[in-house]
Amino acid sequence: MKIISLVPSITETLFDFGLTADEVIGRTKFCIHPLNLVRNVEIIGGTKNLNIEKIKSLQPDLIIANKEENEKLQVEELMKYFKVWVTDIETLEDNQNFISELGSLLNKEISAQNFNQKINSVFNDIKVSLPKKIAYLIWKNPYMTVGSDTFINEVLQKSGFENLFKNRKRYPEISVEELKEADLIFLSSEPFPFQQKHIDELQKEMPTKEIILVDGEAFSWFGTHLMKVDNYLKDLSLKYSV
Known part of the structure; x- marks a missing residue:
């Protein structure tokens, strides 16, 4: 599957799942992690200033966007030509669901479970009596x-x-x-x-x-x-x- 990511944190997550630059074929100029891998991926503009024609030329199987990070009109334009997954993440539960859904999509459910367990442990260990x-x-x-x-x-x-x-x-x-x-x-x-x-x-x-x-x-x-x-x-x- 050839994927274009329109958000830096999504790009990083895709590579954490083990994808390569042959699978993540497009990313924004703000996608900086992991440096050794993103440098081999085509830049398709900024999160709010996408190069639509460049994206079309890459012919992705899937584009992953975010409701807050990307411009609605640009995302809707891309939807005319490609499958677009628009994520909407406001809470840690939303984030957990995103990782789980992405794991299912990539047939990497075990990795998704491990990631979510690690994230949950971060906050489970924080105890504060008076914030x-x-x-x-x-x-x-x-x-x-x-x-x-x-x-x-x-x-x-x-x-x-x-x-x-x-x-x-x-x-x-x-x-x-x-x-x-x-x-x-x-x-x-x-x-x-x-x-x-x-x-x-x-x-x-x-x-x-x-x-x-x-x-x-x-x-x-x-x-x-x-x-x-x-x-x-x-x-x-x-x-x-x-």
């Missing part, structure tokens, strides 16, 4: 955070933190004044590449607030990536939770 309120920033100018109906919110919660903006939806804009209600502020490495200078900017307005940079992939990449960040999430929870 800290976290403001998780994904964008600057304007500052944007995550609401309750996002995968990031789910990973935060399962990692022993409470999302300060859990009563909001999607990716709301917020003010610095609202950030002052947080116990701790996480600046994500993606999609906006927050750096130390951005901590310094916020620290001037909130000198006593603890602000740290966090690995955005650990919180936002679904699929098998979660089983690779177990120590990172556990250490973060242990260090910053009560």
Whole structure:
């Protein structure tokens, strides 16, 4: 089966299942894991700026997209010509189902079970009595955070933190004044590449607030990536939770 992946975490998951560059024949420019394998796969644009003609020329048997990551109109255009699986993952249960379904599709059910067991163990081992309120920033100018109906919110919660903006939806804009209600502020490495200078900017307005940079992939990449960040999430929870 020849597959094109339109999402970085899906590409990584396909290779984790043991597929080769002869089977994963197309990927986005943001698909960076695993480096030694993705470098041999054709780039078909960005997640939100697909090269439709390039995809057509590759003649895939299946295209795997994501409701949030990819543009609806582009996905619908691809559906006219190819079989497209549009994933929709907001929770860890959704992620478990995705891995199981992909395992069935690839005739690799045992691998899927093993992946899900490893991911479940990551969060089963995290025990927190009193979660800290976290403001998780994904964008600057304007500052944007995550609401309750996002995968990031789910990973935060399962990692022993409470999302300060859990009563909001999607990716709301917020003010610095609202950030002052947080116990701790996480600046994500993606999609906006927050750096130390951005901590310094916020620290001037909130000198006593603890602000740290966090690995955005650990919180936002679904699929098998979660089983690779177990120590990172556990250490973060242990260090910053009560």
